[in-house]
Amino acid sequence: MGQDETRVPMTGFALRGWCPDAWRPMMAGDGLIVRVKPRLARLTAAEIAVLADLARRFGSGAIDITNRANLQIRGVREQGWQDLLRALVDRGLVDSDAALEGRRNLLVAPGWDRGDDTARIAEELLGRLGELPELPGKMGIAVDAGPVATLLDSPADFRIERAEAGGLLLRLDGRESGVSILPEEATDRLIALAHWFVETGGAAARRASRHTAALPQWARGDGRPAVGAAAPHGYGVPFGRIEGEAMVRLMAATGAAALRVTSWRQLLAESEVREPVEGFVRDPGDPLLRADACPGAPTCPQATVETRELARRLAPHVSGRLHVSGCAKGCARARPSDVVLTGRDGAFDLALRGRAGDPPTRAGLSPDHVLAHFGAS
Template sequence: MSVPSANPQIKGWCPGAHRPMMSGDGLVVRVRPFRAELDRDQTLGLCALAQRFGNGTLDLTSRANLQIRGVAGEDHAALLAELDGLGLIDSDPRVEGHRNILIDPDWRHGDLTDRLYGAVLATLPDLPDLPEKMGIALDAGRGAHLRAGSADFRFEISDEGGLILRADGAARGRPVSEDTAMDALREMAAWFISTGGRDHGRMARHLAQVALPGDWQVIAPCSAAAEFTIGPANGGSILGAAFGKIDAAALSVLMQETGAPALRLMLGRMFWLRGGTAPCLTQEFVHSPDDPILRAHACPGAPYCPQATVATRQIAGRLAAQVSGSLHVSGCAKGCAFPRAADVTLVGREGAFDLVLNGAPWEEPSQGGLTPAQITNLEEVI
């Protein structure tokens, strides 16, 4: 058996439905539900597909998408046909690969956010060939809820209530109207490509090297709103998924027992049951906003990812209560589960862990070569 490299391969793209990614347990097939919402039939259907074609679980990603893991190569075409029948994928693989759209979870049918989403869908085929990790945030609701989400082009609201388009990494944006928003998006995407943005991959990294036009940096977005939290919410309930792992059978039972007509996916690896009765307290989901597991992040790790050299989630679950801030246990230096700085980061390398304090997985560790036994008590290590 080969040992994964200490320098993991960064593919520059994320798995999709048409273009899955091979992992240690089979293909990873990512589903990007339109408007981050699944109705009851779509939810139950997707749960059934995860059990039929995958390993019985769904991964809720950091961008509020869902992944079916463990799919056999010979089953991919049949799975695609089923997903298409549920209305969960694009017919055009190129569009599907670039449909990284974050949407305010409190959107309402016919509101500005909903209308912008439809406009973005119509505009995607016209945009230049952007790096597949790039995304768009539609944070144009009654509060700014997507600041922590990974996006490169951000539609937001100013303190005066006007719509702006802000490049990620810039403090201010350019004023737009609903009628001019898509033209502004096309212009910014074209600028990114023409100024060498593909070499940097993401907008914020590009802006660290290339100056954005001054007239695109004139209005600041409004202050971030209070975050959504687990518990009752607008006639429904918000629940969490530890490390984003959802047991498909348990979710199916949850939808049937609560009678919820729809489910919305959220940042923070949370999901919102829209209506229905209050869910029963079960260990399959996170029911308390104070649960320390919500501050912990971990990828599937070994043996599920071929680039990981360590198991991750069991360790993260054991250590979560020991860290007052954020904890990230990463199978390798890519940091897929939380690609940013955490208060405490443990990075797998050649079967052991490097410790990074107040940093990202790819940054210089303060200690290296720690075994799982050595990190049972973090106070003794930090």
């Protein structure tokens, strides 16, 4: 890969309204964010070691696990970004084609087995990314074809899911039901639905859940996704932030051949060993695992409030889901939460059973007022 191939205009670092990747990093308060998208949600021990080393050499050493099951290397220095990109491409962690890497927004249910419907469909989609139309940057695809659907609360726009009746569904996010499909036609149908979305003006809506055009007849159905047991519990990462070296320690402690990355900010070790590891939460009832919080100020220039320390103090006093957002964008969680705090002009707006930026029940609260409101002062 030549030097010219990795050059991206520096103005791209300041753009908003899209998700960063390795070819198009985003500038934050702590440096550039460089995103790595694990194929089939899986990273081998060797790949984990490489990521930890690169995060330390070119960034702050910190890695974020996103709600799309991606990894973000934090604090990357501008002068080192192209060297980091080159290393990620050389090691097969990033596609050498920037356009294909930008389209590789594929969320895979982490419980797949070799040769099952989830793995086969995901691998076929990865091989046919060039057939997808150009979609808005935040859009993504979920392949959730295990015994039950486990990604219902994870962000995606086009969904292939296990149906209640046992077959597969193709469903547009925001629609309660989908159309039954055969496993061998899943990729063709999904690509066709993506083209329909663009051709009917969906790009203006930017997300499938906001696109109100009537579905084509072939994409209509009354099948519902199969809902079963809760998603498997692994090694929890509060707020998704972990040091790369902690991931290396996790591999060593469990003897795992690989880790599966989840959209609920947990790592599943491919191992029967379940040793506690410093930096990870093993108790599935820990209130921090019910809390979402973006990096907040000063890490994110969009935020006007600190978020994560407040979330840590508040989480044990909130029943249900807590979302603390530094601004109305709500990057940490797109779905509704039981308690939502949105930063605005250095204070917080409080909403219940909603999303970041929703009309508040109380506005302009200081962190102390928030804690007192929930009896956490």
